[in-house]
Amino acid sequence: MNFSKKAQVEVTFNWIYIAIAGAVILLFFAGIIVKQKIASEQTLDRDVMRIMENIFTAAQISENTKTVIDMGGLRDYVFYFNCEEGVSKYGLEGRSMPVEDQANPIFAPNKIQSSLLITWSVPYKLPFKVIDFLFITSSNTKYFLWGKTPLSQDFSRAISNVSSESKIKVDFNTAEIQDLSEINPGKNFQMRLIDFEGKLKTGDKLPTAVEEKIAYLPPGRVTAVSFHGAGASTSITYFVYENGWKEQNKKPLNVISLGGESDAALYAAIFSGDDSIYQCNMRKAFQRLSYLNEIYGGPELATKGIPGGKLGEIISFYKARPELLMTSECVNYLTEDPNQNVQAALQSHQNSANACLTLFTAGEIPTECTELVSTAVNLREANNNLAERGDCIPLY
Amino acid sequence: MNMKSHLKKKGQLHISETIAVLFIFFVLVVFGLIFYFKYTQYALKEEQNQLSTARAIRTTSKVLFLPELACTRGSAEPEDDCIDVMKLRQLNATINRHLQEYYYNMFGYAKISVVKVYPKEPWAVQTEISNNSGNISFNLNVAALGEERWVVYDLPRPINLTKEAYSYSSTYFIVTLRDEAIGGEKIHYGFGYIEVGVYG
Numbered sequence: 001m002n003f004s005k006k007a008q009v010e011v012t013f014n015w016i017y018i019a020i021a022g023a024v025i026l027l028f029f030a031g032i033i034v035k036q037k038i039a040s041e042q043t044l045d046r047d048v049m050r051i052m053e054n055i056f057t058a059a060q061i062s063e064n065t066k067t068v069i070d071m072g073g074l075r076d077y078v079f080y081f082n083c084e085e086g087v088s089k090y091g092l093e094g095r096s097m098p099v100e101d102q103a104n105p106i107f108a109p110n111k112i113q114s115s116l117l118i119t120w121s122v123p124y125k126l127p128f129k130v131i132d133f134l135f136i137t138s139s140n141t142k143y144f145l146w147g148k149t150p151l152s153q154d155f156s157r158a159i160s161n162v163s164s165e166s167k168i169k170v171d172f173n174t175a176e177i178q179d180l181s182e183i184n185p186g187k188n189f190q191m192r193l194i195d196f197e198g199k200l201k202t203g204d205k206l207p208t209a210v211e212e213k214i215a216y217l218p219p220g221r222v223t224a225v226s227f228h229g230a231g232a233s234t235s236i237t238y239f240v241y242e243n244g245w246k247e248q249n250k251k252p253l254n255v256i257s258l259g260g261e262s263d264a265a266l267y268a269a270i271f272s273g274d275d276s277i278y279q280c281n282m283r284k285a286f287q288r289l290s291y292l293n294e295i296y297g298g299p300e301l302a303t304k305g306i307p308g309g310k311l312g313e314i315i316s317f318y319k320a321r322p323e324l325l326m327t328s329e330c331v332n333y334l335t336e337d338p339n340q341n342v343q344a345a346l347q348s349h350q351n352s353a354n355a356c357l358t359l360f361t362a363g364e365i366p367t368e369c370t371e372l373v374s375t376a377v378n379l380r381e382a383n384n385n386l387a388e389r390g391d392c393i394p395l396y
Numbered sequence: 397m398n399m400k401s402h403l404k405k406k407g408q409l410h411i412s413e414t415i416a417v418l419f420i421f422f423v424l425v426v427f428g429l430i431f432y433f434k435y436t437q438y439a440l441k442e443e444q445n446q447l448s449t450a451r452a453i454r455t456t457s458k459v460l461f462l463p464e465l466a467c468t469r470g471s472a473e474p475e476d477d478c479i480d481v482m483k484l485r486q487l488n489a490t491i492n493r494h495l496q497e498y499y500y501n502m503f504g505y506a507k508i509s510v511v512k513v514y515p516k517e518p519w520a521v522q523t524e525i526s527n528n529s530g531n532i533s534f535n536l537n538v539a540a541l542g543e544e545r546w547v548v549y550d551l552p553r554p555i556n557l558t559k560e561a562y563s564y565s566s567t568y569f570i571v572t573l574r575d576e577a578i579g580g581e582k583i584h585y586g587f588g589y590i591e592v593g594v595y596g
Contacts, residue, residue: 028425050450057454061461063473102501129463129474288463291498294490295464295483309486317577380471387470393482393576396468 045096048074052090053099059119060104060134064262066120066170068139075115081108081136081273083280085362086287103288105281106134110220110273113189114138118170124264126256126372127380128296128396130289133264133281135271142188143174143270147197151227152176154261155194155270181207185214185222193224193239194270200226200237205244214241225269228252231259232373234266238275249275254365256282256372258380279365286356286369293350296395297343302350307335307343314393315343330392333385342395345382349375445563448596452567455506456592459548460569464490467574481575481586484510487548495551505553505562505595512544512573512588553595566593 059067078093088106091098105124116139121132137143145152159172177183183206185191191214193200206214214222222241229235235252239245253275257265265282272278293301298308307315315334318327335343349372356369379395387394459465460477464487467478491499553562573586 050447054450054454057457061457063461103498125471127471129466129468131463132461287498291490291494292463294493295486298486299490299493309490310480310482313482313485313577383470394470396470 042096045092049091049096049099052079056106056119056134056136057104060106060121060132062121063123063132064121066118068170069117069119071115071117075113077113079112079117081106081110081112081277083277086280086283088281088284103284104134105131105268105284106136107268107271107277107281108136108273109138109141109190109192109223109271110277111190112136112138112141114140116140118172120170120267122262122264122267124268124285125258126285126289127258127376127383128292130292131285133268133285135267137172137271138189139171139173140187140189141173142185142191143172144183144191144193145174145176146178146180146193146195147199149196149227149230151230151263151266152194152196154263155267158262158267181210183210183213185217190217190221190223192270193222195224195226198226198228200224200239200245202239202247203244206241223273225272227266227269232257232370236269236278238272238278240274249279249364251364253279254367254370256286256365256369258373258376276362279362282365283357283360286353286360286372289372290350290353290357293346293353297346297350301343301347302354305347307346311343311346311395314395317393326391329390330386333382333390333392337382337385340378340382340385342379342382342386345375345379346395349379351375444596445565448563448565448594451504451506452565452592452594455503455508455594456567456569456590458502459508459590459592460571465548467572475572475574477570478572478574479510479588479590481573482577484546484548484573488546491549499549500551503549503551505551506549507547507552507566507591507593507595508549509591510546510548510571510573510588511591512586514587516543551595563596564593565596566591568592 055067055069059065074092077095079090080093080098081088081090083089083106086102088101088104089098090101090106090108093111118137118139120135120137122135124130124133145156156174156176159174160169162169173188175182180193183191183193205211219242220240224239224241224245226237226239227234228237234255234257236255237252238248240248253269255265255269257263268281269278272281294309296309297311298306300306300308301311311334315331318324318330318334321327333341335341352368352371352375356366356372359366359368383395386392463474465479465483466474467480468474555562569590569592571588571590573588575584575586578584
């Protein structure tokens with residue numbers, strides 16, 4: 001009888017033991033599976049971001065090139081873009097660590113969720129090429145072009161041009177409108193109104209019929225950019241629609257550009273999600289400009305007036321070759337011409353770039369930066385004299 | 397008594413059997429873990445190599461289109477795959493002045509060099525022919541012989557961060573080299589390559 005009870009205990013114990021051991025083993029493998037799943041998701045996120053980084057790098061360096069990227073399985077993910085304190089960040093929302101970029105200006109909406117991504121690279125010149133601006137948008141971001149100005153015509157022409165590299169016509173999903181009542185966002189992910197004539201004001205409301213059409217869009221997906229002035233005095237204001245247009249930037253942002261066709265700084269304003277993306281990325285361009293100025297004029301031109309860099313080399317070249325026919329004329333255009341010589345123009349340009357960067361703060365582009373436009377025009381003129389009138393070695 | 401001792405022996409056998417099973421089980425688990433970690437290490441190295449290669453290609457692309465090096469002429473588009481040697485000579489000093497705050501973010505741990513391979517001699521040779529009392533004399537000023545190399549950027553990965561020696565993989569790209577400071581009236585073009593190495 002005693003033995004029988006013992007056997008019963010043993011059998012029960014065995015089953016409990018097996019159950020516990022089985023559970024432990026099961027938990028162990030379940031843990032491994034969970035960890036593996038998390039790890040593979042992280043790897044996938046990293047791979048995606050690495051591929052995006054490669055695509056963006058390639059897109060940016062190919063000057064004046066538009067590219068369409070098929071997002072395939074990533075069409076359900078939301079990509080976000082922002083730029084703070086001179087660092088651009090982009091990544092998959094709620095997922096992996098974002099990619100950070102301190103050097104390359106990337107102008108994009110705050111969020112993108114689409115099956116097709118569009119990239120466009122445009123060189124920024126002040127007056128020499130400073131950097132390529134990369135614009136990123138999507139096939140389901142609708143742009144309404146409101147108003148007719150030289151800028152609107154130039155922009156329409158530029159977006160419809162066939163990319164020289166890819167030979168593909170890229171559809172930027174734009175619509176020209178004469179009146180705000182023509183706005184129809186369709187089933188797009190977001191919409192941006194481009195007010196070329198600077199008519200928008202805080203508190204303005206869209207027509208009721210349009211408000212009904214945009215009602216499905218979550219907050220922050222109906223935005224606008226408004227251009228004021230023209231040429232060197234152009235400024236921009238960003239708006240977001242929250243039961244009426246609401247200004248995003250406290251003060252209008254100055255656009256630093258030389259104007260003309262394919263104006264990268266103005267196009268950048270159109271593609272930037274908000275004022276902080278625009279302003280932060282422009283700072284990157286000015287930073288690069290100051291380093292390029294050093295390549296052209298040396299580090300002591302701005303502070304001590306001593307030419308170095310490429311300019312110094314050109315001056316030394318002509319001084320060492322007095323037998324050349326054009327030497328005296330070239331030296332004149334380089335250093336002596338009282339109207340416009342390259343050395344003085346480059347020195348002013350360096351000083352303006354340094355002042356612009358020193359006074360740059362979050363939230364505004366200082367007025368000192370606007371001086372870059374006039375100094376760049378002077379430098380361009382001096383360089384043209386050198387190259388065209390004097391047939392000398394140009395600075396750039 | 398006999399029966400009791402028999403049962404005790406059976407119990408001991410059971411315990412030994414359980415221990416043996418557990419031992420084998422844990423041995424298998426340990427083997428599995430060792431295999432898994434070895435595989436992970438190998439996969440990690442493979443991934444690092446792939447990353448290094450991708451970074452090298454990315455860096456080469458960036459270098460090829462650097463405005464700091466591009467051959468420009470006014471507002472015209474820059475010449476493709478061309479390096480302005482006058483700018484190239486200034487670049488190393490400029491990069492070193494702004495290495496940490498800017499160029500490191502662009503290139504990371506890498507070495508970028510530009511090598512001129514042609515012309516080796518005539519590049520800086522001036523030949524003067526003078527006729528002194530009927531004798532012809534040749535005056536050759538050879539400023540540079542052989543390959544010329546400019547190290548534009550060099551930032552090796554600090555060794556003390558890792559016990560393992562870092563890997564180094566490089567890519568090459570052929571370029572033309574424009575030097576306007578030679579010759580004077582004609583623009584001189586040379587031929588060379590960019591070597592971009594990344595420290596993995």
